[in-house]
Amino acid sequence: MNNPQLDADGRLRHLLSIEGLPKKILNQILDTAESFVGVAEREVKKVPLLRGKTVCNLFFENSTRTRTTFEIAAKRLSADVISLNVNTSSQSKGETILDTVDNLIAMHADMFVVRHSQSGAAHFIAKHVPDHIHVINAGDGRHSHPTQGLLDIFTIRKYKPDLHNLRVAIVGDVLHSRVARSEIHALTTLGVPEIRVIAPKTLLPAQVDKLGVHIFHDMQAGLKDADVVMMLRLQNERMNGAMLPSAQEYYKTYGLTQDKLSLAKPDAIVLHPGPMNRGVEIDSGVADGAQSVILPQVTYGIAIRMAVMAMLAGGQATTSQTSGTQS
Amino acid sequence: MTSENIKLPDNLPSAENLLKTLAAQLKPLLQTNTALVGIQSGGVWLMQRLLVLLEKDIAAHAVEHGILDVSFYRDDYEMRGLKAENRPSQIPFDVENKHIILIDDVFYTGRTTRAAMNELFDYGRPASISLIALVNRGGRELPITPQIAAAEIVLDASQNLQLIQNVDGTLNLELQSLEPKSFELQSPELQPIPGTTQA
Amino acid sequence: MKIHIKNGRVLDPKNNIDSKLDVFIAAGKIVALGEMPAGFVANQTIDASNLIVCPGLVDLSARLREPGDEYKATLVSELQAAVTGGVTSLACPPDTDPVLDEPGLVEMLKHRAKQLNLAHVYPLGALTRQLQGNALSEMGALREAGCVGFSQANIAITDTQVLWRTMEYAATFGFTLFLHAEEPFLAKDGVAHDGEVASRLGLKGIPSAAETLALASILRIAKETGARVHINRLSTAEGVDMIREAKKQNPNISCDVSANQLHLTEHDIGYFNSNCHLKPPLRTQRDKEALSAGLKDGTIDAICSDHTPVDDDAKLAPFAEAEIGATGLELLLALTLKWAQQENVSLLRAIKLVSQTSAQILGIPAGDLSINSDADICIFNAAEYWKVSPGALKSQGKNTPFNGLEMAGKVKTTLIHGQVVYQS
Numbered sequence: 001m002n003n004p005q006l007d008a009d010g011r012l013r014h015l016l017s018i019e020g021l022p023k024k025i026l027n028q029i030l031d032t033a034e035s036f037v038g039v040a041e042r043e044v045k046k047v048p049l050l051r052g053k054t055v056c057n058l059f060f061e062n063s064t065r066t067r068t069t070f071e072i073a074a075k076r077l078s079a080d081v082i083s084l085n086v087n088t089s090s091q092s093k094g095e096t097i098l099d100t101v102d103n104l105i106a107m108h109a110d111m112f113v114v115r116h117s118q119s120g121a122a123h124f125i126a127k128h129v130p131d132h133i134h135v136i137n138a139g140d141g142r143h144s145h146p147t148q149g150l151l152d153i154f155t156i157r158k159y160k161p162d163l164h165n166l167r168v169a170i171v172g173d174v175l176h177s178r179v180a181r182s183e184i185h186a187l188t189t190l191g192v193p194e195i196r197v198i199a200p201k202t203l204l205p206a207q208v209d210k211l212g213v214h215i216f217h218d219m220q221a222g223l224k225d226a227d228v229v230m231m232l233r234l235q236n237e238r239m240n241g242a243m244l245p246s247a248q249e250y251y252k253t254y255g256l257t258q259d260k261l262s263l264a265k266p267d268a269i270v271l272h273p274g275p276m277n278r279g280v281e282i283d284s285g286v287a288d289g290a291q292s293v294i295l296p297q298v299t300y301g302i303a304i305r306m307a308v309m310a311m312l313a314g315g316q317a318t319t320s321q322t323s324g325t326q327s
Numbered sequence: 328m329t330s331e332n333i334k335l336p337d338n339l340p341s342a343e344n345l346l347k348t349l350a351a352q353l354k355p356l357l358q359t360n361t362a363l364v365g366i367q368s369g370g371v372w373l374m375q376r377l378l379v380l381l382e383k384d385i386a387a388h389a390v391e392h393g394i395l396d397v398s399f400y401r402d403d404y405e406m407r408g409l410k411a412e413n414r415p416s417q418i419p420f421d422v423e424n425k426h427i428i429l430i431d432d433v434f435y436t437g438r439t440t441r442a443a444m445n446e447l448f449d450y451g452r453p454a455s456i457s458l459i460a461l462v463n464r465g466g467r468e469l470p471i472t473p474q475i476a477a478a479e480i481v482l483d484a485s486q487n488l489q490l491i492q493n494v495d496g497t498l499n500l501e502l503q504s505l506e507p508k509s510f511e512l513q514s515p516e517l518q519p520i521p522g523t524t525q526a
Numbered sequence: 527m528k529i530h531i532k533n534g535r536v537l538d539p540k541n542n543i544d545s546k547l548d549v550f551i552a553a554g555k556i557v558a559l560g561e562m563p564a565g566f567v568a569n570q571t572i573d574a575s576n577l578i579v580c581p582g583l584v585d586l587s588a589r590l591r592e593p594g595d596e597y598k599a600t601l602v603s604e605l606q607a608a609v610t611g612g613v614t615s616l617a618c619p620p621d622t623d624p625v626l627d628e629p630g631l632v633e634m635l636k637h638r639a640k641q642l643n644l645a646h647v648y649p650l651g652a653l654t655r656q657l658q659g660n661a662l663s664e665m666g667a668l669r670e671a672g673c674v675g676f677s678q679a680n681i682a683i684t685d686t687q688v689l690w691r692t693m694e695y696a697a698t699f700g701f702t703l704f705l706h707a708e709e710p711f712l713a714k715d716g717v718a719h720d721g722e723v724a725s726r727l728g729l730k731g732i733p734s735a736a737e738t739l740a741l742a743s744i745l746r747i748a749k750e751t752g753a754r755v756h757i758n759r760l761s762t763a764e765g766v767d768m769i770r771e772a773k774k775q776n777p778n779i780s781c782d783v784s785a786n787q788l789h790l791t792e793h794d795i796g797y798f799n800s801n802c803h804l805k806p807p808l809r810t811q812r813d814k815e816a817l818s819a820g821l822k823d824g825t826i827d828a829i830c831s832d833h834t835p836v837d838d839d840a841k842l843a844p845f846a847e848a849e850i851g852a853t854g855l856e857l858l859l860a861l862t863l864k865w866a867q868q869e870n871v872s873l874l875r876a877i878k879l880v881s882q883t884s885a886q887i888l889g890i891p892a893g894d895l896s897i898n899s900d901a902d903i904c905i906f907n908a909a910e911y912w913k914v915s916p917g918a919l920k921s922q923g924k925n926t927p928f929n930g931l932e933m934a935g936k937v938k939t940t941l942i943h944g945q946v947v948y949q950s
Contacts, residue, residue: 004797011408019726028411035396035415043422044449047399098842118844119728120798128842140844142728178728205725206733310399314408 004126014126014135015308017144018185026189030154032307033300039076040302049310050079056109057083058100058125059138060116065275066138069298070113073305079313082109101125105133111313112136119143119178134312136305142176148273149182151304153190155297156228159269163187167194169222169264170213171254172232172281173203179273180232181211188212198222199254202243219253219260226264231256231272234281247280257283261291269293342490342498345461345477346373350380352475353428353459357384360454361426363392366443367414369432369490370395372498373461377430391425393418400442422451432490434460434476437469462500464488527569528552529944530562534574534905538581539878540894549579551901554944558897570946574905577938580877582614582645582902584884584893586704586782587758588833588855590647591922592638593631594623599835599922601635604855605644607921609948611856612904612937613831614645615885615892617704620652621679627652627663629671636672644947646902648888650677650704653692659683662695669701674888675756677704680805680850684710686743693753702754702889705744707765708806712736717846719809723792729845732807734762741765745772748779756887757781759832761806763816770825780887781825783817784832785854785861790814790927800841800848801927804832818869821879828884829865831858835923853923860933863908867934873908901944910936 003020007013012025039047055074057067067083074081086100101112111134114122119141126135139145153163160166168187174180174197187195188211197208198216209215216222223229239247256270270282270292278284287294363385365374371394378385378392398413429443440458447453463476466484482488487503531549536559538544543559550558550566557563588608591599608616618635620626626635632649639647651673655661658681665676676696683689696703713736718724720731741757745768748755760766760781772779786804791811795802802808820826834851841848858880866876885893892902911932916924940948 032409032413035398035413038415038417039399042449043451046449048445049399049404097844116844118846120846121844123798124800124844140728141846142730144728181726181728206720206731207722207725210722211726311409314404 004123012311014122014137015146015312016122016126016135016137018146018149018182018189019144021189023189023191026150026153026186029150029304029307029311030157032311033150033154033303036076036303036306036310037300039306040299046076046078048078050074050077050313053079053110053313054108055079055081055111055113055309056104057081057113057138058086058104058115059084060086060097060114060121061139063115063139066115069301070136070138070305073302073309076302077306077309079111079309097121097125098128101129105129110134111309113138115139117141136308136312139178141178143178143181145178145182147301147305147308148179149186150308151297151301152179152183152230152271152273153186154300154304155271155293156269158296158300159293160227164191164193166192166227167196167225168192168228168230169196169198169216169226170230170232171198171219171222171256173234173238174199174208174232175203175205176235176238177232183230184211184213196222196226200244203238220263223260223263226268229256229261229264229268229270231270231282233273233275234277239280247277251280255279255281255283256286258285258289261286271297274298339480339500339502340478342461342500346376346380346498348477349373349459349461349475350377352477353377354381354384356428356457356475357381357388357390358426359388360424361388361390361428362420362422363390363428363430364418364443364447365392365394365430366439367394367396369461370430372490372492373432374430376496376498391420393420395443395446397439397442397446400446402438402442416446418447418450422447422453424452424454427453427456429456429458431458431460431473432462433488434458434463434473435466437467437471440471441469461490462488527554527944528566529901529941530566530568530571531574531579531903531905532571534577534579536579536895537874537877538895539874539882541896542874543895544872544874549895549903551941551944554901555898556895556901559895572905572939572946577905577907578873579903579905581881581893581895582904582940582942583612583858583880584888584890585613585616585833585855585858585880586756586828586830586884586887587784588613588616588618588831589621589835589851590618591835592622592635598837598840601638601647602642603920603922604833604835605639605642605647606948607833607853607855607919608645609940609942610920610937611831612859612906612940613855614902614904614940614942615648615888615890616645616855617648617650617674617888619650619677619679619704621657621681625652625657626650626673627655627657627668629664629667632668632671632673643942643945645942646890646892648672648674648890650675652676653678653703654683654688657681659685659688662692665696665701666699669699674890675702675704677758678706680706680708682706682708682710682740686747689743690747690751693747693751693755697751697753700754702756702887704756704758706758706806707737707740707744707760708732709736709739712739717803717807718795719792719807721792721810723795727795727798727845734764734809734813737762737806738764738768741768745769745776745779749776752778754778755780759784759787759806759830760817760820760826761787761809761813763813766816766820766825770820770823773825780827782828782830782884782887783821783826785829785858785865786832786852786927787814787817788821788829788865789861794927795845798845799927800843800845801852801925801929803845803848803850804852805850818865821865822869822871827879828887829858829862829879830884831855833921833923835921836925837922838924841925851923852926853919853921854926856919856921857914857926857928857933859904859906859937860912860935861928863935864933901941903941904937905939905941906935906937908935910934912936
């Protein structure tokens, strides 16, 4: 089975999921992002890499926050950015997804940043675009949100550089979470030895252990001696119903409070992909506390997205090499 | 790399000797409000050596220094993409109104210098920029030339002159011949293109 | 019209024949096997040297998309596909538009099919009106119009009282019910087996329990009411065990498996291959092995194609939104032969699973080569390979998980009522 994310030379062509990406490419994205972090601190927060390119944010599912970070990232690379919110209720059929994409290609878009409520939507679009177009998955259903997974591991690496010696706990609604899936793949690929998921059975997918994680239903046991605690967002619609009895009961059992956090290592860090439900999955004191790295995550998110775009868009011209490669 | 080392011509000078020449030539340029900026990676090695060789003068004039990795400013990005390895630029001083001395190992087309100047201007508006290089190998493609070069060696386009850092920190020059068509360019190794890792 | 099929290897499971025999046909019937009857002068001779001559295949589940969905497929295109695949009789589920719950619709469908003079069409009538699971359809009238049994297609009857009544009523008149076992609440919004692959891809799962729970109700009620029930497209290992147990006490139970399920698992979804969006979902390797074992030991009686042609546009969508189904009529023979070869099952037995037993379940006169039976015959080359591709398929539905694969088993000639209706 061909990996649809890599071209024949093993280079990154699309970023659709963390799964299937070799360690080398993950590290390259992280290292490149390292260079982009500094760019934001300059007088001119821009580099000319994507000058003349058009990046199209194609959001079939609304998310101002994610869309904004991709917009900033593209603009800092000097790309032109178009953002489209496509109303999913009127455009839920596949043919219209492709119609939309075809129209934008006709307008010479070079790169698509796609968000969609259906798992596999980004793969679907990537399969149908011409060779010179790149697709970045900005979240597809429950499947994948690779840039979030990458920025999480980038943040972890900043605070805990030795990934081979970490115990990471992922807490919350793993079942519906594309973020959790991306985090798990990123952590396992980069050699993190122990990954735990902590959730009630209603919020865990079938055979989640096959992804390489240890299952815990109890926060006390699951958080014990963890180096990193990654919280997941609990969607409003799941709080009262067949999945969970109430937000209050969830907070009591699985909400991250300072008390529960004290079971982890003293220097453990806390991540959350945002937006947070304070008082549901996380206590305000913890979210704003000394161990929280939630705001740095946002900052690094832009660098990661710049790195991904820069790696995708370059090196595509087939012109033969000239002597202009040296000083 | 598919390039093979050619027998060193008798007249290929020693990098260590050139370094001393370069240090002597650089010395009068050092004054207050000056900063040295090495271009990755050869230029940075040179700068590190110069910082030691000219230690007193640098201290006397409080000369600052920084590092540029011009990957994000290269004009061949469209063709080649990003290098597999790129390091963050580090300019830990205010560029505004500084006299910047760019340091490169081998000056060739001038495109790296252009990229470096573009990047510098994104940090601020320097008072002036000059360029020093260990070797000017000829073949410039832009109206840019180093103010100081310890040696001028005219080379054919099929040759590649590269600065090498030995484990003990000493430097030497290496002449390589470029294969006209390298199949390695197609390999999954992201950037084994001879020359791109050299400034 | 008299036809002489000579030099072929004749397989007739019903009469336990597997030998090199000539077949003689006159007036649409088989008149002799082996020795030429006295005075027989053939108008046409078919040389079947190195070929296999067997009963035309009987498919327990093939959607023709008429009436209602002619943009997906038509009676003409799908019946041509049938004979190209050596299928001479097929049962079609009632989930057309409108639903097959009116005798007039059934008569029209039968009439149209008959005019085409291709494969025989045996409609399954809707078990409940509009397939809504509330009120019984007019089973008696539908039977008279030509329905050979009654089905809910993929739509479950959620009200167990209604399910009970349908079985009681059907049992009264000896009608057979064709049911797909899937508990709709557990399967709600599901698009793939609830296991490793669905978890990895973030697809909503359909647990195996959706099948076994529904199966438990159906088998229990069947036993209580004495109804004759055929389970369509079994998919789980636990389901196979349940059928095996049920059959020990209840002779009125039969069941089939889709050819897809014999060859594919959840892993074939790969990176969201929408051609693998099927009902029931592709399950695990363990399930696949259990289905295969069930077929070998007779727990599962037959293999069906689950032919469900889908237009390209309907498949052009992210996995969950892509329409369910794959084309199958032209693959049934090849997939059955492939299974038999892998599992070391004799050709005779393999052919039986797609002809004689299917015909028996439907209660139709087909699936054998007995003297005086209708000459519905499939002649194929078991060793000839062909490549599955949109261009190679007659069906209007070009989507199949097997696209691009080389398959052994090429139909050379298909006869219906002693007339050649297909020749490659």
